[in-house]
Amino acid sequence: MTGTRRIAIIGGTPAALRKARAAGFEVVWVHHPRELPVGGLAEVSEALLTDYREPAAVAELLRAVHARRPVERVVSMIEDGLETAATATDALGLPGTGTAVVGLLQDKLAFRSLLNARSVDPTAARIGHGEEDLRTFVETYGPTVVKPRYGSGSIGVRVVHGPDEVPEVASWAAGFGLHTFLMEEYLRGPEISVEAFSYAGRHVVLAHTAKETLDSLVEIAHVQPAALTPELTAAVDDLVVRMLDAVGLRDGPSHTEVKLTPDGPRLVESHNRRGGDRIADLAGEVYGIDIDALAWLWYAGRTEPVAPGEPRCGAAVRFLTAEPGVVEAVTGADAVRADPHVVDLQISVGPGDTVHPIAWSYDRSGLVIVRGADADDARERAAKLADAVVIRTTPHEGPPPARSIAAVAPRPDRLLGPSEVSG
Missing domain, CATH: 3.30.470.20 (ATP-grasp fold, B domain)
Known part of the structure; x- marks a missing residue:
């Protein structure tokens, strides 16, 4: 097996490992020992059982592995593994998505600031620390979304519809543990997400997903294909491509959330991974595209760029x-x-x-x-x-017990940023 191509995968499932093997890779798997799907061990040549949410420590482990038998890339398909994969990619000097890109996508303030500076998306965003900051933002920009500066899964997200709601939401944020939070201009309109794949800087949209959300902004349904007109499709795709160029993503899958406002499409956030919530399964059903398999084949140099055809269902x-x-x-x-x-x-x-x-x-x-x-x-x-x-x-x-960010997120620093975690 001396000449076998090797790839390191952070987290993930046995199914993803099988697809990497099918693309011709020998897999080095990094996974938390207490979260390990043991069936995946049959799919890998090496398993490093450690907390994969510790980027610096994992990078050092992979440095030793790489020195003994090199790996070609370090990749993760899951949100909690993206920073670690990027850190190891930089540390080992490998091709792939590094910390500069992942940092922009995970830091929602940095993302908004870049898009404003590059004239990609004008949505206003500021950091707030309490009721006074929130009131000032709401009075300036109208309805406002309050959220952790980092994070996903709609954890800690609230909408402030007007000044009358400011005291209650500010009190909730303090009780929840959001002593520092991001305030964003609320974007009106239906939400969609866009699955894309980047081939050496060429961005190809694979699928558009229509969404249904609750008042809490939690997603309750996904549907493909989304019912977009050709004109709206072109506007959405142009916005997503310009965003991906701006953040510097060049290879692999991306998942971008977009609001269809009366003034045109606007960006919510983006991630350098395929969509969660089984959205990738919808793309497989509707377009016959397996996004995970496509990624491994692309990294192995075994596929040309793939674009979707007409939906088959x-x-x-x-x-x-x-x-x-x-x-x-x-x-x-x-x-x-x-x-x-x-x-x-x-x-x-x-x-x-x-x-x-x-x-x-x-x-x-x-x-x-x-x-x-x-x-x-x-x-x-x-x-x-x-x-x-x-x-x-x-x-x-009686009333349900109050929940804090520490109770629902094992690593609050991943939502708030290490300098923002309080007590």
Whole structure:
């Protein structure tokens, strides 16, 4: 195996490892020992069992591995592994996405500042530290989104619709642990996301995903293809390409959230990975594109740039919800799984588990993925099938316990930034 090409993968699943092997790579896998999907060990030549969320430590481990038998790239397909992969890429002098790009994408203030400076997107954003800062921003820019400066999954995100809501949201932020937060101009309009792949600086859009969100901004459904006019498609794609050029992303997948405002498309945020929430599965159903497999083939130099053809069907993800409380029973799952349109059903709660009010993505209770004749058919089927899974709960006695950022995020510094973590 001396001449075998080697790649280091940070985190991820056995399925991703198999696709990397199929592309011709021998895999060095870095994963947390307490989170390890043990089935992945059969797919790798080496496994480094350590906390992959420690970028500097992992880079040093990979430096020793690389010195013994070089790796060609260090890659992660998951949010928590992107900084680590970038740090190791820089430390080993390898091709790929380094910390300059990942830092811009993960630091929402830096992202907004760059897009403003490059005239890509004018959305206003500032750092706030309490009620006075929030009130000033709302009075200047109108409805406002409050969020951690770093992070994903809608953790710690609130909308302030007007000055009357400032005291309550500022009090919530302090109680939640957001002593420093990002304030962004609220963008009105439906939200979509854009899956793209960059081939040595050439950016190709693979799919547009329509979304449904709750008032909390948590996403509750995804549908492909999105119903965009040719003119709107062109405007969205042009905006995403200009953003990717501005941040310097040149290779691999990206996932970008866009609001379709009355003034045209505007950017929410972007990530140098494929979309979560099973969005990549929708692209596979609708366009026949396996984004993970495409990435490994591209890194191995075994594919030319791939672009989507016409959609061959519609597909949708619908998330399961339940009334807050303690789960008593879950029914209807067998019938839903038996439906021929169902691609997958996942239920993340069972009897005795607690269902919280949906404040962020992790509060959802599962999902169903459905294939349909077209997008409308898939959307309607997914909604009906999600409703057919009944999660019966018993309400809590009294108000639900308050939750802090430390309680929902094992690494609060990844959301706030190390200098922003308080007590």
